[in-house]
Amino acid sequence: MEFDLKDKFLEVGRFIAENKSRMHDRAPSVWMNPALPSCRFCQQENSAKPVIQEKKKQINWLFLLLGQLLGCCTLEQLKYFCKHTKNHRTGAKDRVLYLTYLGLCKQLDPTGPFDR
Secondary structure, three states, rough: OOOOOHHHHHHHHHHHHHHHHHHOOOOHHHHOOOOOOOOOOOOOOOOOOOHHHHHOOOOOOHHHOOOOHHHOHHHHHHHHHHHOOOOOOOOOOHHHHHHHHHHHHHHHHHOOOOOO
């Protein structure tokens, strides 16, 4: 499975820009419970769950961001990301997930609307 970096990042960035004021530092439900892609083999909808590496440092964060699949990560995995990007990492999963989205987007576009 592959994603077009520019198109998918624009999609995520646009969503953040349009909804950030309503999110109140919490991930929306579409991020918390992402719609999974259809399986390319059996065509079953909402069934292709990403394989997330057990070793946290091997997780493909960019792939999960572009597919808006970061909600498939555990709270522990999200806290790991926030730890290494020096973000506050305590709290509920929706807060840590929100910070992960913003942190990844800020890495791709430091001038974008991705500050808290």
